[in-house]
Amino acid sequence: MKIRDDYTCPLEIVHDIIKGKWKTIILYQMKDGPKGLSELEREIEGITQKMLLEQLRELIEFGLVEKKSYDGYPLRVEYSVTERRGQKMIEAITIMQMIGVDYMLEKGMTDALINKGILSEEEIMRITKSTAIP
Amino acid sequence: MKIRDDYTCPLEIVHDIIKGKWKTIILYQMKDGPKGLSELEREIEGITQKMLLEQLRELIEFGLVEKKSYDGYPLRVEYSVTERRGQKMIEAITIMQMIGVDYMLEKGMTDALINKGILSEEEIMRITKSTAIP
DNA sequence: CCGTATCCGATCCGATACTG
DNA sequence: CAGTATCGGATCGGATACGG
Numbered sequence: 471m472k473i474r475d476d477y478t479c480p481l482e483i484v485h486d487i488i489k490g491k492w493k494t495i496i497l498y499q500m501k502d503g504p505k506g507l508s509e510l511e512r513e514i515e516g517i518t519q520k521m522l523l524e525q526l527r528e529l530i531e532f533g534l535v536e537k538k539s540y541d542g543y544p545l546r547v548e549y550s551v552t553e554r555r556g557q558k559m560i561e562a563i564t565i566m567q568m569i570g571v572d573y574m575l576e577k578g579m580t581d582a583l584i585n586k587g588i589l590s591e592e593e594i595m596r597i598t599k600s601t602a603i604p
Numbered sequence: 605m606k607i608r609d610d611y612t613c614p615l616e617i618v619h620d621i622i623k624g625k626w627k628t629i630i631l632y633q634m635k636d637g638p639k640g641l642s643e644l645e646r647e648i649e650g651i652t653q654k655m656l657l658e659q660l661r662e663l664i665e666f667g668l669v670e671k672k673s674y675d676g677y678p679l680r681v682e683y684s685v686t687e688r689r690g691q692k693m694i695e696a697i698t699i700m701q702m703i704g705v706d707y708m709l710e711k712g713m714t715d716a717l718i719n720k721g722i723l724s725e726e727e728i729m730r731i732t733k734s735t736a737i738p
Numbered sequence: 739c740c741g742t743a744t745c746c747g748a749t750c751c752g753a754t755a756c757t758g
Numbered sequence: 759c760a761g762t763a764t765c766g767g768a769t770c771g772g773a774t775a776c777g778g
Contacts, residue, residue: 480704481628565696570614
């Protein structure tokens with residue numbers, strides 16, 4: 471990814487940082503601690519190894535992710551969210567996650583939420599009752 | 605924009621909502637109240653009318669923006685952030701704005717910040733002093 | 739002032755094959 | 759387990775012209 475130097479506003483930069491299809495998902499997946507590559511690949515449904523590595527590299531470039539390599543066999547590499555900028559981004563992503571859930575509830579896409587373990591059936595019952603129009 | 609129904613996670617949806625180059629900037633520009641089209645066009649540097657309308661339409665589709673038309677002459681149209689989902693998104697965007705500013709400070713892009721009126725010269729002095737390594 | 743339509747190069751991303 | 763390279767279709771976004 472090319473890093474330009476003619477940005478006219480801060481949000482333009484941030485858009486460049488997270489515009490990739492998988493960036494927010496990757497970051498969110500790392501929110502509770504470091505992850506290995508194959509771990510991420512397993513947990514993120516539909517991503518290819520190529521995309522994962524590509525997007526990780528860009529996240530590192532922008533200071534949102536850190537990489538640590540440990541020699542030995544098997545190879546071990548850990549990717550984690552950076553303390554300063556990365557954690558801040560997680561805050562924003564957490565809000566976006568809420569918006570996504572809100573949208574899915576509105577559209578009745580409850581199955582996906584339950585399957586993914588994002589919400590339990592009871593939680594959905596409670597939420598939909600409280601906001602549904604009788 | 606096509607709205608799919610096979611989203612596997614909430615963040616995938618949100619990414620679809622804000623992936624456009626101008627979406628976050630447009631929303632942020634409306635954070636303090638309704639805006640007319642030409643107003644937005646004037647305030648957002650570099651955007652074309654085509655892109656502005658296109659992205660606004662998508663933001664409306666996803667329930668982040670509302671549109672109100674007033675007949676008469678000259679025509680008056682108001683775009684505003686929706687109470688529920690839109691305002692929530694503004695929260696996330698505000699954090700992203702902070703990240704962008706942080707990045708610009710780190711890269712020494714202070715001129716752009718001052719020119720845009722995002723930070724004053726004194727504020728930058730204070731910040732850079734407190735985080736700079738002597 | 740507000741909105742639509744088209745054309746076209748740039749980029750994104752998925753599939754696939756290969757290396758240490 | 760971790761990472762690189764290439765190729766090709768789909769999508770994005772800028773320019774530009776036209777209509778209410």
